[in-house]
Amino acid sequence: MKRVILEIVGGFKSLLTGMRITLQQFFKKDVTVRYPHESLKMTKRYRGHVVLLRDPETGKSLCVACKSCEKACPSDCIVVEGIKREGEKKKSVTEFELDFTRCSLCGSCVEVCPSDALGFSKDYNLASTTKAEFVKIDLVRRMEGEIAADAAHAQPQPAIPPENPPGGTSGSAAGGTPAATGIQTGSEKPAGQEGKA
Amino acid sequence: MLLEKLQSAVGAGVILPDGHETFVLNLGPQHPATHGVLRVKLTMDGEYILRAEPVPGYIHRMQEKMGENRSWSKYLPNTSRIDYLSAMTYTHAYVLVVERAAGIEVPPRAEYLRVITSELNRISSHLVWFGAFLLDLGGFTPLLYAFDDREKILDLLESVTGSRLTYCYYRFGGLCNDVDAEFLTGAREFVAYMRPRLAMYRQLVTDNIILRKRLEGIGRIDAELCRKYGATGPVIRGAGVANDVRRVEPYSVYPLLDFKIPVYSECDCMARYLVRMDEMEQSLRIVEQAIAQLPEGPVMGKVPRVVKVPAGDYYHAVEAARGRFAIRIVSDGKEIPYRIKLRTPSFSNLSLFEEASRGMMLPDALALMGSLDLVIPDIDR
Amino acid sequence: MTLPEPFRLLAYLAGVMAFVGVNAAYLVWVERKGAARFQRRPGPTEVGPAGLLQPLADAAKLLSKQLLVPPDADRTLFRVAPVLVMAPALMCLATIPFGKTLGARSLDLGLVMVFAFGSINVMAIMLGGWASRNKYAIISAARIVSQNVAYEIPMMLVVITLIMVTGTTNLQEIVEDQAGGFWKWNVFNLAANPLMPVTFVIFFICMLAETNRAPFDMAEAESELVAGAFTEYAGMGFGVFFMAEYANILVGCSLGAILFLGGWQSPFGILSGVGWFLLKLYALVFTVVWVRWTFPRTQFYGLLNLSWKILIPVSLGTLVLTCIMLKIF
Numbered sequence: 044m045k046r047v048i049l050e051i052v053g054g055f056k057s058l059l060t061g062m063r064i065t066l067q068q069f070f071k072k073d074v075t076v077r078y079p080h081e082s083l084k085m086t087k088r089y090r091g092h093v094v095l096l097r098d099p100e101t102g103k104s105l106c107v108a109c110k111s112c113e114k115a116c117p118s119d120c121i122v123v124e125g126i127k128r129e130g131e132k133k134k135s136v137t138e139f140e141l142d143f144t145r146c147s148l149c150g151s152c153v154e155v156c157p158s159d160a161l162g163f164s165k166d167y168n169l170a171s172t173t174k175a176e177f178v179k180i181d182l183v184r185r186m187e188g189e190i191a192a193d194a195a196h197a198q199p200q201p202a203i204p205p206e207n208p209p210g211g212t213s214g215s216a217a218g219g220t221p222a223a224t225g226i227q228t229g230s231e232k233p234a235g236q237e238g239k240a
Numbered sequence: 241m242l243l244e245k246l247q248s249a250v251g252a253g254v255i256l257p258d259g260h261e262t263f264v265l266n267l268g269p270q271h272p273a274t275h276g277v278l279r280v281k282l283t284m285d286g287e288y289i290l291r292a293e294p295v296p297g298y299i300h301r302m303q304e305k306m307g308e309n310r311s312w313s314k315y316l317p318n319t320s321r322i323d324y325l326s327a328m329t330y331t332h333a334y335v336l337v338v339e340r341a342a343g344i345e346v347p348p349r350a351e352y353l354r355v356i357t358s359e360l361n362r363i364s365s366h367l368v369w370f371g372a373f374l375l376d377l378g379g380f381t382p383l384l385y386a387f388d389d390r391e392k393i394l395d396l397l398e399s400v401t402g403s404r405l406t407y408c409y410y411r412f413g414g415l416c417n418d419v420d421a422e423f424l425t426g427a428r429e430f431v432a433y434m435r436p437r438l439a440m441y442r443q444l445v446t447d448n449i450i451l452r453k454r455l456e457g458i459g460r461i462d463a464e465l466c467r468k469y470g471a472t473g474p475v476i477r478g479a480g481v482a483n484d485v486r487r488v489e490p491y492s493v494y495p496l497l498d499f500k501i502p503v504y505s506e507c508d509c510m511a512r513y514l515v516r517m518d519e520m521e522q523s524l525r526i527v528e529q530a531i532a533q534l535p536e537g538p539v540m541g542k543v544p545r546v547v548k549v550p551a552g553d554y555y556h557a558v559e560a561a562r563g564r565f566a567i568r569i570v571s572d573g574k575e576i577p578y579r580i581k582l583r584t585p586s587f588s589n590l591s592l593f594e595e596a597s598r599g600m601m602l603p604d605a606l607a608l609m610g611s612l613d614l615v616i617p618d619i620d621r
Numbered sequence: 622m623t624l625p626e627p628f629r630l631l632a633y634l635a636g637v638m639a640f641v642g643v644n645a646a647y648l649v650w651v652e653r654k655g656a657a658r659f660q661r662r663p664g665p666t667e668v669g670p671a672g673l674l675q676p677l678a679d680a681a682k683l684l685s686k687q688l689l690v691p692p693d694a695d696r697t698l699f700r701v702a703p704v705l706v707m708a709p710a711l712m713c714l715a716t717i718p719f720g721k722t723l724g725a726r727s728l729d730l731g732l733v734m735v736f737a738f739g740s741i742n743v744m745a746i747m748l749g750g751w752a753s754r755n756k757y758a759i760i761s762a763a764r765i766v767s768q769n770v771a772y773e774i775p776m777m778l779v780v781i782t783l784i785m786v787t788g789t790t791n792l793q794e795i796v797e798d799q800a801g802g803f804w805k806w807n808v809f810n811l812a813a814n815p816l817m818p819v820t821f822v823i824f825f826i827c828m829l830a831e832t833n834r835a836p837f838d839m840a841e842a843e844s845e846l847v848a849g850a851f852t853e854y855a856g857m858g859f860g861v862f863f864m865a866e867y868a869n870i871l872v873g874c875s876l877g878a879i880l881f882l883g884g885w886q887s888p889f890g891i892l893s894g895v896g897w898f899l900l901k902l903y904a905l906v907f908t909v910v911w912v913r914w915t916f917p918r919t920q921f922y923g924l925l926n927l928s929w930k931i932l933i934p935v936s937l938g939t940l941v942l943t944c945i946m947l948k949i950f
Contacts, residue, residue: 051931054449055822058916064444065381065659065915074388075662086395088417090402117314149317149408154416163402265756271847287760287921376844378835378918384660450836450916453923602760603845603920 082168090150091164092143093121095136095186102190104183105160106136112152112161120145121152136160136183143169143177262290265602269298275372276616280593280609282602289605292597294590300620307569307580312338312547313412315580320406322582323618325368326561327407328354328361328397335410336491337556337567341549342412350414350539351493356427356530357397357409359523363434364393365561366516366523369613373513374445376610377454382445389437396426412547414540424531431524438521446517455510459608461596462507469592473563473585474519475612478512480505485559497529509611516613546575562586562613586618637714644871645864646676648906652867655910679860686856694853695752702749703854703861709738709745710868717875718793720885720895732780732790735876736773739831742869743769746833746840749862750850761849764921765840768830771925772837775932776827779820782940783807783880785947786814796884806883814946816939821881823936825908828873830924832866835913839921874905 076083085091093112095104108125124138153161171177268279277298283291303322307315319334320327332354339346367390371383394404400419401409409415445451466476476483484501486494502518504511549571557566563585570579589612597605650665650672657664665672690696716731728734743765750762786807787795799806807814808821830837841849851862878884878901885894892900919927 050449054452057447057449061444061448061915062911064440065911068381068385068661069658069911071661073661073663074391077663077666086399086402088399088402115314117310117317147317147321147406148403149406150402150416151314151317263756286763374917378838378842378844379916380656381660381914384662388661444915445917448916450919450923454917454920458920601921603842603918606845607920 085165085167089163089165089167090148091166092146092148092169092180093141093150093152093161093182094164095139095182096160096162097186097190102193104136104186105158106139106156107133107158107160108136109134109157111155111157115151115155117149117151118142118145118147139182141180141182143180144174261285267292269295275614278590278614278616278619282605284602287601289597289600289602292594292605294593296587296590296616296619298620299617301617303621304580304582307577309576311575312549312577315577316411317406317408320408321617322584322621323560323562323565323586323615324405325365325615326361327405328358328409329558329560330565331408331410332358332492333556333558333560333565333567335412336558337554337569338412338547338549340556341552341554341569341571342547344413344543344547345541346414347538347541348493348535349418349537350541352530352534353415353419353539354410355493355497356527356534357400357407359526359530360393360397360427360430361407362561363520363523364390364397366520367393369516369561370441370445373610373613376606377451379445379451382441385437385441385444389434392430392433396423396430399423399426411540411543413543414538418539424534427527427531431528434520434524438517438524441517446514452510454603454607455508455513455611456506457508457510458604459509459596459600459611460507461512461592461608465592465596469595470588471563471585471592472588473559473561473613474512474515475563475589475592477501477503477515478611479507483564485557485564489557491556491558493530494526496533497526499523499526499529509607512611548573548575549577557583560585562615562618563589582621584618584621586612586614586616587621590614590619633715637711641711641714641868641871642864645867646680648867648870649679649863650676651906652910652913655907656914659911659914683857683860688858689853689855691754691853693754695754698748698752699853700858702745702752703858703865705745705748706742706865707861707868709741710865710872712738713872714875716792717872717879718796718884719898720893727791727793729789729791731792732784732795732880735792735872736777736780739869739872740769740773742865743831745865746850746862749854750840753850753853755853757846757848757852758850761840761842761846761852765833765850768833768837768839768921768924771928772827772830772932775823775928775936776831778933778936778940779824779827780880782814782816782820782936782943785940785943786817792879792884796879796886799883799886801886803883803888806881806886808881814943816942817881819935820939821877823932823939824877824881825905826927826932828877829909829912830928832869832873832909834866834870834909836916836919837924838913838918839924842918870906870909871902874902874909877905878902 095106097103098105106123106125108123110123113119113121113123120142122138122140122142123136125134125136127134150163153163169177262283262285265282265284266279267282269277279295279298281293281295282289283293301321303318306318316331316334319331322330338344367386371386371390374380374382374386397407397409398404400417400423401407461471461475461479463476463479463481465471466479466481472483472485480503482501482503485491486499487501499522500518502515502522504514549569551571551573553568553570555566555568557564559565564583565585566583568579568581568583569577570581572578593609593612597608600608653675654664654672665675668674668678690699713735716728716734718727746765747762750758750765753759783795784790787798789795789798799810803809808817810817814820829835833840840846841851843849846852851859854862875898878898882901882905884901885898887894887897
């Protein structure tokens with residue numbers, strides 16, 4: 044009998060404790076982000092879909108179309124094509140297609156890239172009503188769009204800028220250096236890679 | 241008392257009086273209680289379960305077969321997707337087994353960081369369980385509190401790995417990148433933040449009389465049943481057996497760390513609940529110690545560019561959030577595995593559901609199922 | 622204000638229906654906002670300022686949905702059930718005195734009438750569950766009946782205790798008896814009966830159980846029975862059940878305010894009688910919401926155990942003690 048009464052009193056007290064705690068929470072401020080109105084900034088290592096990075100000096104892609112990423116991709120969702128332009132030491136990328144419907148965002152491609160030409164997008168709001176939009180994301184065109192936008196932003200006349208940056212790149216020998224330093228950071232990898240290939 | 245009598249009567253397979261009609265109730269594959277696409281076919285007599293037949297397979301993705309057609313390192317992302325709630329520990333098992341097989345040395349800093357991230361992941365996994373379990377029991381608010389805390393862990397892990405769920409952070413021979421000082425202070429702050437939160441959960445939920453009445457003495461799973469079905473993790477520790485892979489088959493730097501294995505011998509849902517709540521506290525201790533002991537140095541050992549595993553048969557187990565997760569790999573010396581076998585804890589834990597739930601009432605059976613902490617892709621894999 | 626009797630009745634009917642309609646809609650909003658605050662999120666914010674138009678949007682959505690009747694269901698009962706569940710709540714409010722002069726009928730058997738109609742609600746939900754021909758719904762219907770049978774008893778015992786103290790079942794008179802400061806309210810009037818706080822707690826618990834509110838929402842335990850008796854209801858059929866739940870809470874809380882908290886009696890000026898009544902009413906409603914978003918659900922036999930093993934003995938005990946005290950003093 045005593046035990047039962049103690050249990051009832053103890054149980055009732057535990058209920059009141061619970062109610063006290065939720066009431067304390069009631070007066071604290073929200074922890075949520077009102078998503079469509081505000082959104083969070085992604086951390087610097089956030090792994091979105093891959094994007095082609097540009098050489099900060101020349102504005103051209105760092106990609107040398109070595110196809111390491113294509114081989115490293117566990118889901119076979121990358122297709123890279125490149126040509127060797129005259130007067131350049133390395134190949135340059137002409138086609139970089141990402142099948143985003145199959146991509147698992149693992150980041151293997153970025154990790155394996157010998158010239159550090161791939162990075163992660165910070166865009167996490169990718170949505171579409173059709174699958175077709177994501178079957179082939181053409182990263183080269185996306186990058187060209189960026190280049191055009193940057194150029195338009197840098198110079199008010201829209202006609203000349205698209206030509207200017209490429210002209211600048213071929214002219215300046217410095218264009219090679221950041222890429223070369225990029226290679227040096229992962230120097231073991233490309234050496235082994237080419238040896239195997 | 242009456243309930244126990246009824247339960248034992250039905251459970252012992254007493255023939256029901258004539259005219260008692262049983263019916264089949266589907267729990268899932270789309271049902272609020274199964275947290276995924278698990279289907280359980282319940283044969284019921286009123287509210288009493290005569291037989292519960294789990295029907296797994298709705299999210300079978302051939303994770304094992306996938307291992308046989310890709311190189312060793314290409315399988316790494318898959319390991320985060322077997323049990324998406326404790327992805328770190330699963331990747332840990334895989335890198336450990338390949339490292340063991342290929343004889344790869346791992347720098348100590350990398351091992352410490354693996355332990356820190358794995359334990360943070362364990363806490364986040366237990367928090368999801370905590371919230372979902374309370375949701376099964378009809379308490380909605382603790383779920384959101386737990387998710388608030390979990391969000392802090394996910395933010396921390398995201399700042400290191402770039403992903404919130406499928407981390408893919410470990411590599412053969414180390415980690416894909418080092419952590420920064422920000423992460424370490426963040427983790428320390430989280431430990432300091434989480435302790436009062438756990439105390440709050442104890443007051444709000446654990447001590448609550450309604451919860452105690454719902455969990456105490458419900459869903460008995462004893463050590464014998466665990467052995468019979470190979471149940472591990474909090475399920476067996478809630479049955480009074482101190483079986484934790486971190487202790488019985490020590491790996492990584494766990495032997496260097498001081499932590500307790502919580503064991504409760506009541507064999508009921510409450511015991512399993514308490515094991516997990518205590519485990520979160522112990523994980524906090526592990527994180528704290530590992531950060532204090534964290535050595536400087538590289539996070540990547542010397543690894544050949546293409547990992548080749550010498551022909552043979554290798555095995556490694558880890559303590560995942562749900563129990564013993566083990567990978568057995570068979571290599572024929574080629575670049576691609578010959579066979580990868582995954583021993584997932586949720587599958588074994590689900591197996592005993594049929595026997596353990598016999599004769600229970602529907603809400604109790606759901607409490608039992610919640611206390612097993614099932615992750616459906618982990619069952620089906 | 623003296624209207625001829627039929628008009629007075631019509632006016633009151635319209636008033637009660639409007640009151641219930643607005644309250645049922647806005648208690649949903651209160652519930653959602655309250656839940657959100659307890660869980661530290663903003664709740665509805667998009668439709669109107671602070672989401673205040675959300676109930677209208679919900680109603681528009683529910684009204685525009687097709688009324689589906691499952692092929693094997695009993696069509697008549699299936700359609701009748703939502704009406705049956707709503708009507709008693711409206712009837713009950715006819716006896717509730719909102720203010721000194723604001724009330725439809727001052728019935729001598731007001732309290733009895735409230736309980737008489739209050740029980741119909743259960744039957745309606747049972748009918749709805751039964752008529753849907755759905756396993757979840759039938760389990761839910763069976764649960765709700767046994768739950769209500771179990772909780773009617775302590776509820777009635779508590780009310781009988783109270784009637785013994787007040788000596789009347791006329792709600793208006795019960796309120797008038799509690800005049801003269803808040804220490805005269807039944808719940809605090811320890812001089813008349815020191816067991817009143819216990820009685821009030823029992824009443825509140827029973828009220829939660831009778832209205833199928835958490836932690837006693839066995840009938841619509843969503844993690845077990847999907848949506849319980851309402852699983853097969855679509856569109857406004859579901860909407861009416863939903864509104865009826867809040868209408869019943871309203872009745873229960875009004876009754877709590879009248880029986881224990883002095884109804885429209887004001888402890889000190891500031892607000893009018895009606896204002897005080899509504900304040901007490903919504904304080905109780907808030908507590909109901911607060912309880913729901915704090916506790917897990919009870920197990921079914923736990924709920925019956927609580928009723929048969931704790932509440933009924935305790936309320937019987939208070940009844941007997943009250944008898945003795947009334948006899949002695």
